[in-house]
Amino acid sequence: MVSSVVVRGLEDAGLKKFIPAFSGMADSSFMAMMMSDYNAHGVVELEDKQKLFRLIKSLSAASKALGDAPSHPVAERPSTLIDLDENDGDLLADAGVAFQLSPLSNQKAAVVPGAPAINQDDPPKIRVVVRKRPISKKERERGDDDVVDVLAKSNTVVVNEEKVKVDLTKYVERHAFKFDEALDENISNESVYQMTVGPLVRTLFRNGRASCFAYGQTGSGKTYTMSPLPIRASADIFTYMTQQQYRDISLCVSCFEIYGNKVFDLLNQRKKLNILEDGKRKVVVVGLKEFTVDDVDGVKALIEESSKQRSTGSTAANSDSSRSHSIMQFALKRAVPVVPGGYRRGEEPPEPKVVGKISFIDLAGSERGADTFDNNRQTRLEGAEINKSLLALKECIRALDSDARHVPFRGSKLTAVLRDSFVGDQARTVMIANISPCSTSVEHTLNTLRYADRVKELRKDKADRTPGGVTPGDEAYYAAVARAAGPGQGPGPGPGPEPVERDKDRFDHRDRDRDRDRERDRGPDRYASPPRQQPGRMIGATSAGGDADGSAEALAERHDELMDSILLEEENLVAFHRAKLEEDMETMRQEMALLQEVDKPGSEIDHYVEQMTALLNIKRQGIQELQAKLDTFKAKLREEEALSRTVHKIRA
Numbered sequence: 001m002v003s004s005v006v007v008r009g010l011e012d013a014g015l016k017k018f019i020p021a022f023s024g025m026a027d028s029s030f031m032a033m034m035m036s037d038y039n040a041h042g043v044v045e046l047e048d049k050q051k052l053f054r055l056i057k058s059l060s061a062a063s064k065a066l067g068d069a070p071s072h073p074v075a076e077r078p079s080t081l082i083d084l085d086e087n088d089g090d091l092l093a094d095a096g097v098a099f100q101l102s103p104l105s106n107q108k109a110a111v112v113p114g115a116p117a118i119n120q121d122d123p124p125k126i127r128v129v130v131r132k133r134p135i136s137k138k139e140r141e142r143g144d145d146d147v148v149d150v151l152a153k154s155n156t157v158v159v160n161e162e163k164v165k166v167d168l169t170k171y172v173e174r175h176a177f178k179f180d181e182a183l184d185e186n187i188s189n190e191s192v193y194q195m196t197v198g199p200l201v202r203t204l205f206r207n208g209r210a211s212c213f214a215y216g217q218t219g220s221g222k223t224y225t226m227s228p229l230p231i232r233a234s235a236d237i238f239t240y241m242t243q244q245q246y247r248d249i250s251l252c253v254s255c256f257e258i259y260g261n262k263v264f265d266l267l268n269q270r271k272k273l274n275i276l277e278d279g280k281r282k283v284v285v286v287g288l289k290e291f292t293v294d295d296v297d298g299v300k301a302l303i304e305e306s307s308k309q310r311s312t313g314s315t316a317a318n319s320d321s322s323r324s325h326s327i328m329q330f331a332l333k334r335a336v337p338v339v340p341g342g343y344r345r346g347e348e349p350p351e352p353k354v355v356g357k358i359s360f361i362d363l364a365g366s367e368r369g370a371d372t373f374d375n376n377r378q379t380r381l382e383g384a385e386i387n388k389s390l391l392a393l394k395e396c397i398r399a400l401d402s403d404a405r406h407v408p409f410r411g412s413k414l415t416a417v418l419r420d421s422f423v424g425d426q427a428r429t430v431m432i433a434n435i436s437p438c439s440t441s442v443e444h445t446l447n448t449l450r451y452a453d454r455v456k457e458l459r460k461d462k463a464d465r466t467p468g469g470v471t472p473g474d475e476a477y478y479a480a481v482a483r484a485a486g487p488g489q490g491p492g493p494g495p496g497p498e499p500v501e502r503d504k505d506r507f508d509h510r511d512r513d514r515d516r517d518r519e520r521d522r523g524p525d526r527y528a529s530p531p532r533q534q535p536g537r538m539i540g541a542t543s544a545g546g547d548a549d550g551s552a553e554a555l556a557e558r559h560d561e562l563m564d565s566i567l568l569e570e571e572n573l574v575a576f577h578r579a580k581l582e583e584d585m586e587t588m589r590q591e592m593a594l595l596q597e598v599d600k601p602g603s604e605i606d607h608y609v610e611q612m613t614a615l616l617n618i619k620r621q622g623i624q625e626l627q628a629k630l631d632t633f634k635a636k637l638r639e640e641e642a643l644s645r646t647v648h649k650i651r652a
């Protein structure tokens, strides 16, 4: 008889009516079913077959990922284990005890004594998953089309971009991208969990550091995707914690937001927080509130509280959507055993050790990174910071993927606070790129897919190439597919495409190649999500347009540099002001002491004059220094304002 996991999966996938047809099967037979077996169980509709196929695939992936988790004797802690934070981290599993896995998996973990803490059976360092959301009724009514196909078998996403040539003939340009998982609009949140965060949970009990990002334009489904994940993960974490060897572990939850370049505590009335790097190069969010939680309801309550406090701002594109990155962190902490004989008077017991950590990051709308030329200055600065952080994030993930020695986490506040998720063998990252199916969002969708594609590009070069030795997204790939398709045929969206009607459309791969050339030329990495282009503008525009583009590009580059330095100097200026204020207070204290002194009978007026002259000099010097810094900053703001207007005018 199939297990409750399969039954729940069928329900979630909208296949409830088929439960009786499978009820007599063992899970293993259910998972081993081929598409050709579906008819025999009454699954005849193509849509139902696709759902069933996806379900079996996701359950198999989840059970494979969770099914043979090794446990490690503490005594045999391998020397290769890298401790991320010197004071933190511990191997958790006790010798010889096979731990019971997630309630979703009825299998027990195999015990591999002496195996490394994270080994090759663990989830890969990076997984890039794309999720398409369904088109809404409202979008249909306003004439939007669904232009995105998800080809489940090949994990390929195809965007059918409608274009108009100079002679006004319409054509469809197809862009294909391959990912670790491509999820269509019918995939449930439970399945998303199984394919993304689920396999990471057990690594947390072995010193793992994990992060899960939701990336995408505003309204693409980031929050819809991200918000159930911590709740679901906590359910699995609490299940693990019922086991004897994890009884002394507790789950601590914190939540903060990065808005502009400032950090706010979402569980403490949005208190502004500072980020510092301690002597051990550990990045600390100073004063961040952390709550120990005992059950899933506790996690839910904290999520509710944090989303209430999450700030929203208004922008040109959308008046109520989030322009901040929100980060929820789970730290698994183990109490340090009390030393024999207890602690001496005044001696503090040691802090519990962090043994595993996972961060759930709902990123700001990716298109916000392009809010750098219109809107008011605040919005432009926020846009620049978002752009900077999304670019830095991509570089950090790429560094993690390529085992680079240097991880550029200092590139932004976002990556700085997530430093320990990017360093060490235990680091695991899942990026969920969310996309809208709408024709009106096609440009943003392509930008999201290109970003996600770049994130995993390095690994693709090494291991994830298609059998032909080329990778979707490469020119060679398109050429190879075109060759395989035979003379006169354009390339399809990926190897072994499903029989989608649109796949039969003719396809001009030269346009796509030109498009990619143009992408390279204009430097796709300058913007996490490039500014909107003129709709319908042709590739390789005429010289007038070219010149305008050229000067706009040069100015935009200068603008980027300026934004970077403004963001940095803003912090320096405020810190300098604060330091000066403290100095002023000290000077004031000295002035008051002088006044008291001078009022006393027989005081020396010469001493008073001399001291006051010195204090006034200090004050004057302080004001001059502050004024000079303020003037330099103001000049930069003025230059930014002028540049921004010029670039906006050229591009308009």
Ligand SMILES: Nc1ncnc2c1ncn2[C@@H]1O[C@H](COP(=O)(O)OP(=O)(O)OP(=O)(O)O)[C@@H](O)[C@H]1O
Pocket: 132, 133, 134, 185, 216, 217, 218, 219, 220, 221, 222, 223, 224, 225, 320, 321, 322, 364, 365, 434
């Ligand atoms: N997979 C999905 N299935 C059904 N509805 C979805 C799905 N994804 C998103 N939606 C719906 O689409 C709308 C936009 O989603 P959501 O608010 O999650 O987007 P977002 O990317 O977080 O936007 P923002 O940046 O404004 O926060 C919501 O009404 C949400 O319920």
